[in-house]
Amino acid sequence: MKILIFEDENWKNLLPLSYIKNTFELRCGYYTLFERIAQNFNGEKGLWVRDYISSLTKIKFNLPTNDENFIKDDIFIINGTTIIDGKVNIEEEKIFVDEYNNILYGYIKKETVEKFWEGNFWKFLSNLKENIKKEKVELISIKYPWNLIHFNGQLLKTDFENIQNKKIEGEVSGKCEIINEKNVVIRNEAKIHPFVVLDASKGPIFIDREAEIFPFARIEGPSFIGEKTQIMPGANIREGNSFGPVCRIGGEVEESIFHSYSNKYHDGFIGHSYIGEFVNLGALTTNSDLKNDYSDVVVYLCGSPTNTGDLKVGSFIGDHTKTSIGTLFNTGTIIGIMCNITAGGILPKYFPSFTWYINNKFMKGTGIETGIETTKKAMARRGRDLPKEEEEVIRYLYQETETERKEYVKRSRKKQ
Amino acid sequence: MEEKEIEERAKKVVSSILGVDEEKIKSESRFVEDLGAESVASLELVAGFEEEFDIEMDENAALEVKTFGDAVKFIKKYIEGK
Numbered sequence: 001m002k003i004l005i006f007e008d009e010n011w012k013n014l015l016p017l018s019y020i021k022n023t024f025e026l027r028c029g030y031y032t033l034f035e036r037i038a039q040n041f042n043g044e045k046g047l048w049v050r051d052y053i054s055s056l057t058k059i060k061f062n063l064p065t066n067d068e069n070f071i072k073d074d075i076f077i078i079n080g081t082t083i084i085d086g087k088v089n090i091e092e093e094k095i096f097v098d099e100y101n102n103i104l105y106g107y108i109k110k111e112t113v114e115k116f117w118e119g120n121f122w123k124f125l126s127n128l129k130e131n132i133k134k135e136k137v138e139l140i141s142i143k144y145p146w147n148l149i150h151f152n153g154q155l156l157k158t159d160f161e162n163i164q165n166k167k168i169e170g171e172v173s174g175k176c177e178i179i180n181e182k183n184v185v186i187r188n189e190a191k192i193h194p195f196v197v198l199d200a201s202k203g204p205i206f207i208d209r210e211a212e213i214f215p216f217a218r219i220e221g222p223s224f225i226g227e228k229t230q231i232m233p234g235a236n237i238r239e240g241n242s243f244g245p246v247c248r249i250g251g252e253v254e255e256s257i258f259h260s261y262s263n264k265y266h267d268g269f270i271g272h273s274y275i276g277e278f279v280n281l282g283a284l285t286t287n288s289d290l291k292n293d294y295s296d297v298v299v300y301l302c303g304s305p306t307n308t309g310d311l312k313v314g315s316f317i318g319d320h321t322k323t324s325i326g327t328l329f330n331t332g333t334i335i336g337i338m339c340n341i342t343a344g345g346i347l348p349k350y351f352p353s354f355t356w357y358i359n360n361k362f363m364k365g366t367g368i369e370t371g372i373e374t375t376k377k378a379m380a381r382r383g384r385d386l387p388k389e390e391e392e393v394i395r396y397l398y399q400e401t402e403t404e405r406k407e408y409v410k411r412s413r414k415k416q
Numbered sequence: 417m418e419e420k421e422i423e424e425r426a427k428k429v430v431s432s433i434l435g436v437d438e439e440k441i442k443s444e445s446r447f448v449e450d451l452g453a454e455s456v457a458s459l460e461l462v463a464g465f466e467e468e469f470d471i472e473m474d475e476n477a478a479l480e481v482k483t484f485g486d487a488v489k490f491i492k493k494y495i496e497g498k
Contacts, residue, residue: 342456356459363459367476413467 001090002070003041004077005034006048008102009122010143014081015302016318016336017145017259017276019353020393022049022057024080026274027244027257028148029155030163030206030224033080034061040085041078046070048121052396056389066121072113078105083140083151095128096137103129104139144301145316145334146308149272152257153203153240156222160185160204170207183221187211203239232265246382254289256314261382273314276337278378280322287329289314297332300350303404308332318353320375337397338371352408353401362412364405368398417495422469423488429464430484433457443485451484465491471498 007023014023024034031039038045046064049057054066064070076090082104095106103125116127140151160166163185168178170190176198178184183200186192187209195215198205203222207213211225214233219225224242231237232250241253244260251267258264258275266283273287289312291297297313298305315329318337326343335341336353344360351357356365365371372394376386427438434451447453453461462478465471465487471494481487 358456358459361460361463363463364475365459366455366479367474369476370479409463413463 001043002073002075003037003043003045004048004071004075005037005045005080006077006121006125007050007080008125010081010102011050012302013144014142015145016334016353017148017274017316019337019397020053020056020319020390021277022047022053022080023142025060026142026148027242027259028083028142028152029242030159033083033142036083037078037080041076043076053393056387056393059387059389068117068119072110072117074108074110075113076105076107077103079103079141081142083142083155092133094133094135096139097129097134098139098141099136101129102141104137104141106132106134108132144306144308145274146272146297146299146310146313148257148274149255149313150310152242153222153255156224156240156242157203159224160206160222163206170209170211180221208245226260255312259319261379261384271314272310272312273316275315275317276319276321278320278375278382279317280378281317282323282325282327284325285323285327285329287315287333288331291331299332300334303350303352320371320378336401338375338394340365352405354398355405355408360412362405362408364409368395371398417492419488419492422491422495425468426465426484426488426491429468430461433460433464441484443483443488445484446482447484447487448482461487469495471495 005024011018011023017026025032046067047057047061048066058065090107093107093109096104098104112132117124142148166185168186169188170186172192173194175194176192176196178198180200183204184198186207189209190207190211192213193215196213197218200221205219205221205223207225208227210228213231216233217231217235219237220239222239223237226243226245228245229243229247235250236252238254240255242257243249244258246261247258248263248265250265252269254271256270256273259277261277262275262279264270264281268284268286270287271289294311297308297310299308313332315333317335320337321335321339324342327341330347330349333349335351338354339351340356342358354365356363372391379386427441430441431438434453434457436451445451458479462473466473469491473494481490
């Protein structure tokens with residue numbers, strides 16, 4: 001059966017992480033949300049995403065994207081932010097919704113698709129909700145950025161249980177200390193240097209191919225160290241971390257996700273945070289993840305205050321953002337894409353995309369051309385090109401976020 | 417606004433942001449080599465000029481301006497276009 005993985009209208013609730021990425025590209029546990037669905041459901045797959053990102057999605061996944069012909073068939077639809085195993089009943093035509101009436105998944109017959117298709121996918125979802133049989137279900141669904149952190153520890157444990165071939169295959173120094181070895185997997189060509197401690201007593205540790213753990217680093221489980229990721233000398237990797245491929249991680253990190261290709265090379269603490277792709281955190285960059293009065297953390301989601309309902313919430317940093325040495329983020333800070341932030345005083349809790357923050361003032365930055373050039377250089381350093389489709393998305397977002405950016409620059413000047 | 421007035425006000429902005437005496441700021445002074453404006457300071461200068469003259473400059477073009485004299489001309493163009 002055909003399987004359609006879709007984004008719904010709530011994609012904006014996952015900003016800044018979802019500016020350049022589909023919601024189902026975000027990482028939680030060992031996998032991105034897409035990888036998790038793809039593993040659990042066999043069948044021809046297609047995607048439906050918001051318009052501005054569809055060309056980029058098509059080249060990234062090489063799957064039918066926003067293709068009307070693909071969906072005009074008997075089809076299993078699944079919201080890309082739903083975490084679900086493959087054990088679902090797909091014999092009867094029905095949709096399954098969450099407590100807010102968002103479609104999580106469902107099975108739709110060809111004639112129903114044709115009956116309710118009016119040329120707009122989100123209208124189609126709305127028509128399904130009004131017209132076909134539905135049932136409420138409780139499943140993990142990623143609605144906000146902090147949900148990814150909230151569920152990461154739990155998924156790190158179940159993902160370990162579900163992997164095959166639990167072995168230590170990489171090169172492990174005889175002077176490395178492994179606690180609870182049956183809970184540790186080290187893939188081929190990974191290298192563990194002397195005086196490393198892998199403590200899997202409270203949760204499993206998975207170290208992927210070609211990862212490298214340098215001397216005096218300590219990794220606590222549950223943790224996932226992605227392919228070609230390096231853990232720098234003396235790093236203190238506490239529980240609940242998921243590092244995607246080609247990251248460099250030093251200092252202290254707790255219950256955080258680094259998407260991929262990001263650097264936190266030096267000392268400094270990052271906790272309960274999600275760091276996007278190609279982010280560089282300068283030495284001693286640190287975030288708070290707990291308020292001194294132990295109250296729920298409020299974040300400025302799309303600039304508006306939103307109670308997370310969680311006591312521990314760190315920072316959510318969009319792709320291609322850079323911080324200076326000594327940057328100190330407040331509890332629950334949202335930082336857009338391609339920002340440049342320099343240390344200084346108590347930092348704001350919300351940074352619009354493409355802004356520069358210098359001497360306690362928001363600035364417009366160096367403009368889109370210089371930003372694109374810098375991005376190309378940063379990606380080339382890791383052997384990656386900036387696809388023209390991604391460049392187009394970045395340019396589009398620069399325009400889309402202009403009003404907000406200018407407002408913050410203007411307000412920041414008035415304060416002085 | 418006369419170019420002379422723009423020059424005087426722009427000098428005060430440059431002096432305050434870069435910490436350079438006003439008398440040392442000449443028309444031919446280069447921002448990077450002579451006045452020490454590195455990348456971050458250049459952004460502060462653009463913000464300072466925009467604030468002082470209540471204009472909004474194109475950031476790519478503004479960062480291409482190399483000397484104080486050219487900056488005065490650049491600002492004048494925006495003031496006249498207001």
